[in-house]
Every structure is written in structure tokens, then in C-alpha cells.
Amino acid sequence: MKKAFLFPGQGSQFIGMGKDLASQFEVAKDVFSEVDEALGERLSALMFRGDIEELTLTKNAQPAIMAVSIAILRVMSFNGLDLKTIDLLAGHSLGEYSALCASGVVSLRDTAIILRKRGIAMQKAVSEGKGSMVAVLGLTSETVNKFIITSKCDNHLIQVANDNDPSQVVISGEKKEVEKFSDFLKQKNAKRIINLPVSAPFHSPLMKPAALAMESELRKVNFSNPIVPIIQNVDLSILGSTEGLVDRLVKQICGTVRWRESLIKMAEGYGVKNFFEIGPGKVLASTVKRTIPDAHVLSVGLAPQIDQALEMIND
Numbered sequence: 001m002k003k004a005f006l007f008p009g010q011g012s013q014f015i016g017m018g019k020d021l022a023s024q025f026e027v028a029k030d031v032f033s034e035v036d037e038a039l040g041e042r043l044s045a046l047m048f049r050g051d052i053e054e055l056t057l058t059k060n061a062q063p064a065i066m067a068v069s070i071a072i073l074r075v076m077s078f079n080g081l082d083l084k085t086i087d088l089l090a091g092h093s094l095g096e097y098s099a100l101c102a103s104g105v106v107s108l109r110d111t112a113i114i115l116r117k118r119g120i121a122m123q124k125a126v127s128e129g130k131g132s133m134v135a136v137l138g139l140t141s142e143t144v145n146k147f148i149i150t151s152k153c154d155n156h157l158i159q160v161a162n163d164n165d166p167s168q169v170v171i172s173g174e175k176k177e178v179e180k181f182s183d184f185l186k187q188k189n190a191k192r193i194i195n196l197p198v199s200a201p202f203h204s205p206l207m208k209p210a211a212l213a214m215e216s217e218l219r220k221v222n223f224s225n226p227i228v229p230i231i232q233n234v235d236l237s238i239l240g241s242t243e244g245l246v247d248r249l250v251k252q253i254c255g256t257v258r259w260r261e262s263l264i265k266m267a268e269g270y271g272v273k274n275f276f277e278i279g280p281g282k283v284l285a286s287t288v289k290r291t292i293p294d295a296h297v298l299s300v301g302l303a304p305q306i307d308q309a310l311e312m313i314n315d
Contacts, residue, residue, distance in 0.1 A: 008091075010061050032071060035063060062097075133201055140167075232248050
């Protein structure tokens with residue numbers, strides 16, 4: 001059966017993530033050391049035993065989550081994984097950069113530096129308190145997009161940021177417009193609306209300054225063709241070469257993360273049946289279960305789960 005590796009995005013971080021990997025596997029410890037050196041600071045110390053509020057800062061969470069994902073992948077490779085036996089890769093927002101690193105498109109050092117710059121640019125794009133994000137449960141993205149158009153809200157200031165699965169959509173944008181739209185959705189039988197504890201309205205039109213800043217940074221990076229094809233967030237294209245990569249990564253900053261559609265494309269278009277979430281947490285595994293109920297899915301975020309994953313892959 002065909003297999004895909006999925007890499008989580010921001011929100012999956014927790015204090016202690018990666019610590020068991022670093023203590024048990026030298027190859028994992030080397031990943032964290034390389035990221036620390038690239039950033040010129042002990043990000044690993046923050047990850048292993050620091051303060052959750054500091055780790056949650058966008059500039060820290062993005063490279064930290066990526067580092068754990070790549071550490072897990074390196075341990076799996078050290079224990080016999082041939083990445084070329086995996087059919088597709090995909091990552092949720094910053095997770096797309098983890099996928100690029102995993103597939104050899106970008107070096108680990110460059111990925112860490114890019115994500116630090118990306119996190120700072122996204123944080124600076126909007127003044128604190130001006131933006132907001134909410135998770136909408138019980139309505140599809142198609143329905144929410146239709147409501148954005150038919151409501152009296154300014155659709156230039158809000159949009160669907162994440163289409164996560166058939167029952168969860170995230171809205172992002174200018175705070176007052178998000179609040180107004182949330183009130184509108186409550187009248188349209190949304191099951192639940194949850195304010196997300198984020199520092200900026202990611203994947204919204206307000207991120208345009210960050211997109212402009214990152215375009216110049218991304219064009220400085222040396223990219224290589226991927227070892228394993230990657231489904232990209234913004235347009236569901238399959239990355240088989242570096243052509244158009246920078247343009248799509250720039251668009252991703254303001255664009256919708258089309259995660260549900262990515263999962264469906266992998267399952268229905270490419271016959272993927274086995275999904276492995278490579279990184280901290282179990283957020284992506286839940287989206288797979290809700291989107292493709294008959295899929296096999298395993299979260300690989302801790303050392304004991306690595307052997308289980310390798311057994312499934314080699315079965």
C-alpha cells in the first residue's frame with residue numbers, strides 16, 4: 001500500500017518535545033545541535049525544559065517543530081528507513097518546510113534560518129491585537145467561504161486560513177471583522193467557534209508584508225530537486241522539481257492551507273492508504289481520520305513510536 005509522511009504545523013509544540021530522542025539517539029541530538037548552531041542560540045534548551053509561552057512565539061515554534069520532525073526522520077533513516085519507499089510528503093503550513101528539508105530540497109541549516117525569519121516576518125506583519133483567528137466546527141470550508149461572500153463582513157480582511165478537515169475550518173483576519181463574522185456564523189448553526197491563542201492572523205490578507213519580506217529571503221536559498229514528491233499547500237501541486245517553488249511558498253503565507261484537499265488528493269488521486277505524522281503531537285492524525293475514515297494513520301512523535309512505524313512501513 002502506498003504511504004505518505006505528514007509534517008505538523010504551529011500549535012503542535014510542547015515543552016519536552018524531542019528530549020527523549022536527543023537522550024537516546026545521537027543522530028537526533030546532532031539535529032538539535034545543528035539547529036542551535038544555525039540560529040546562534042540554544043533553542044533545544046527551550047524545547048526540552050523552557051517556558052511554553054516563549055516556545056509558542058512564532059519565531060521559536062516554527063524552527064522547533066521542524067527540528068523535532070527532522071530528528072525523528074533521521075532516527076528512522078538510521079534504523080533502516082529508505083525515504084524513497086515513501087510515495088508522497090506533505091506538511092501543514094510550516095510543516096511544508098519540514099517536508100522540503102526531509103526531501104532534500106533545503107538543508108537543515110537553511111530550513112532553520114528560513115523558519116526563524118519567516119516567524120519574525122509573520123509576527124511583525126500585523127500590530128499586536130489587530131488580528132485574530134478562530135476555529136469553526138461543524139461547517140465545511142465551502143459553506144464558510146459562501147458565508148464570507150454573503151455576509152456583511154469585509155472579505156478583503158478575512159478568509160479561510162486552514163481547511164483542516166470536513167468539520168473544522170479556521171478563519172483569520174482583522175480582529176473586528178473576524179468577531180463580526182463569528183457572530184454571523186453562530187446564527188448559521190456553527191457547532192462551535194473557538195478563539196485561537198495566536199499572536200498574528202496567519203494565512204490571511206494581512207500577512208502581505210510578511211510575504212513580501214520572505215520573497216527576497218527565499219530567492220537567496222539554494223534549492224535542490226526533491227527525493228520524494230511533495231504536495232504543496234497553496235495549490236495542491238506536486239513538487240517534483242524546484243520550478244515555481246518560491247512563488248508558491250510566498251503565496252502560502254497569505255493563502256489558505258488546503259489540507260483537507262491535500263489528504264483527499266493523496267488518498268483518491270494517488271492511492272495512499274497509510275499516513276504517518278512525523279513530528280510532535282497528533283493534530284494531523286486527527287484530520288486524516290476525519291477526512292479519510294478508512295485510512296491507516298500513526299503519529300510518530302516519541303521514541304517508542306518509531307519502531308512501530310518502521311514495522312508498518314516494512315510490512
